[in-house]
Amino acid sequence: MTDLTPTPTTDNHPRIFADFETLGDALDYAARGQKGFNFHDARATLVRVYPFSELREDALAAAHRLIAFGVTPGDRVALIADTEPQFCALFFGAIYAGALPVPLPLPTSFGGKESYVDQIGVQLDSCDPCILLFPDEITELASAAGESRDIPVFGWDKFAERDAPEGELPKAKGSDIAYLQYSSGSTRFPHGVAVTHTALLHNLGSHAHGMLIDGNDRCVSWLPFYHDMGLVGCFLSMVANQVSTDYLKTADFARRPLSWLDLISRNKGTSCSFSPTFGYEICARRIGSQSNVKERFDLSRWRLAGNGADMIRPDVMQRFTDAFAPAGFDAKAFLPSYGLAEATLAVTLMPPGEGMEVELVEETDLSGDEPAGGNRPKRYRAIVNCGKPVRDTLLEIREEDGSVLPEKTVGKVWMQSPSVMECYYRDPEATAACLVDGWLDTGDMGYLSDGYLYVVGRAKDMIIINGKNHWPQDIEWAVEQLPGFKAGDIAAFAITTPGGEETPAVLVQCRTSDEIERLRLRDEIREKVRSITGMNCVIELVPPRTLPRTSSGKLSRAKARNLYLSGDIQPYAIAA
Template identity: 85%
Template structure:
């Protein structure tokens, strides 16, 4: 059996940093070189070498097949996004065909078939695709989701049996939409971010400029292709900037996280790899007190250890450094960043080599409020410097009324730049709520200091756990499905545990006075939320008419959170 050799890190083909009109042109150019993708199994054994030249050929065959099937320019092609060559080819196939690829998540280990069909179904309703394509091994669930919406649905391998006759491809322009990106946790209220080729390629070029990508760099990733950091940062960017990349499946990383570090140790050149905080945490926890760190790993070539997608916890990053310094890991490799799908991906990046910088901020300032009670003891939180804006991007910190705030003053983060989305697909109301005169309301809170941005939390209601977005409305809706509860009875938001972890909390107005019934209800609520979202939440039952309202009568999650944390909302005491 011939030994597989990964695609090379260096290449004689001159590198162009994302300076293309369209994504299809970027792959055409990358295909003339020797670099490409490499897919590994759970034990970090190379299973498939996939040069960009092969990806390009497969993508154009997929495009001909899609066109022969009747797919027209502008139509959506829904793709269940597994970390496989077939997904890569189908994504670019849709691009060549002038259609919009729409990556959707794989089933998880919780919730079961019905929950997955519902989750995928509402996203299919939102994007209205002409076809759904999925890995053949999940046919039962994926096909059921497509059939529930009367969408033609096919497994990858089965669909590949269709004819792909020669044809002309439509000519895309930079102003055309390139793809739709759904928030990974979007279930009941999906928001499909619509991004043009021009916006995408500008942002991808910002990655290479901001991280000083060089000839010796290669990428290693376990991030899912349906998440913006995995899709844009570690897939599309690698094509547009011609970087060889080594992939582990996300599920394989979850089972064997240290395989990630094995890959970083193994291949020559300098490594660039990103992860949310929890990825570093799971590796530090898994290695524990093992004494073979130095013998097993060589992390001295890890040049960019990126961190983003959720709040960065310096205590976790310190534990990772302590655990892997014997293997040559340098904390200066840490590269904090800030981004969101609505800005394509990257908004700010820490300059390489500066490492992680932290400032202590008094907790009451983190929401932009003043200290309400001067007698209460002050509590400080470590806030990580997330770097400087990427090229051509401007950040402003604003008050609620839109007025500008000065240095080191916490407020709402607004940004403007060429990579801002066109809007939420088919959702003008949601688009108008966050896009004003070309400026994007990120929904996050932060402050500026000497040109650097410090992100302190979220102004919007989004809950982000382990890098995954969860809309609080989805959690609240899950509880509403239980008899006896209705809209307005439930408030979901995130809190920080004493250990520094972010976790969802759910306050539920309960009308029964029977303690046994309250215990039963709390357990039922916990299981219902877990079945739909996969999260274990803090569930608190509170008296009727407890949850605060805005002046217009709407539920105020932010105020409910503040009242809960201050002790002004007192949940029922329930024996375990």
């Protein structure tokens, strides 16, 4: 396709930083200007220009089409999320219809058809949608998932052929739920985060102010729309704050990661682009020792190189800086952040221009354990400064009993903000467990220093690999399905490999003494975990009664991890 002109970085339409009652109002305003979205193929070639004005027209038509189908205010509309104009229009169509859009992941994230259908099926059970809409090219998989729950299913293009009779649209209020976000990645314990229009727009305005967005800024993103950083930070924020955006599909980034940097290089304004650590790592690895970095890329106008969604690894960021400094990349552009879907998105941001700051902390200080005895050497971890709270956000570091801890002391991160979720959808017990007196228990561990937050780990044992969350319970449950294993026999947690990559490790109590049988079991466990999660894991068989337990008899994954890393848990030796 030729003669495509991308939407402009600047126009004469006065900017409003997300100061609207509802998300629909935000799109109504953005559509009066010339800015919008620009979709690119795997080679970073522009294939579709989508101004906010056109998005609004398509969204209104989608709203009328949904209402004609029978969708009413408060209904859930499940959307398989791909980086396409159709998803954007259907998402806002659900908003205009007063329904709750529910973005769900593409099948590329899972181990196979049955695993994907099971995963989506559990989330569909949780949100109970009245319709499931998806890219037409995955009709077989998505139809199987919807039909297994007796949910009407339509490909995007097929649904667009339905009549869209005009009529009066419902008027939303700021206190209404805007959308549901499934953030846990859990196949057994899905948590649909319910966010109101007021909370969403407060957060969108907060991180725009925190990043000092100005008239020269343009966003570049490959992040998936089913992830909170992709959905909220690089899609909804762009509408609410009127920022033109250039998109790559996530799958295309995975195949050609340097296309991301090609897009940034072409931007004649200043670029704002976010990625988990692994995105920077892939680019640094792919460029390797190529000598054409300076000729191919111009990263001198990359103003904000955001980093979030998983633990930030300073060694990776340094490798990226070393690789792309010849192309003008300035390490001061790094903008570490901390956020979570339960807070809509942003909780803390590093002030622009301060770059990345790191503190070395002794590991026993991080875990709360007593210092190691004997002659065991001290081990330090580099902890990245994740910045200061965004506007109207309060942070406290608390002990398990709820008492507030002083600075430089590791504890649970609690927060209070107008951006905090309304609830976990249809799950009052889980809601009450993390929302207490207006404060949110983030489930993460960290400490405060001079007003900055340092995040050191995940209190809830979450495993995050390449920016994707995995509950250890899911991995453990996969092994429990095999004959001869039961709950309590398995502990799953994340470890760092000698190469510096984070990977899941699974310790499994094994009762057989036959080495051939152990080898067979290990391979069977590995394949079972891969089929459920789509991941390769380190599988270690350990003797019975090895895995540690709390005083109440529950499995202690954190202690199992510490004992394994220290060598106090010795797995069976199994020949390859």
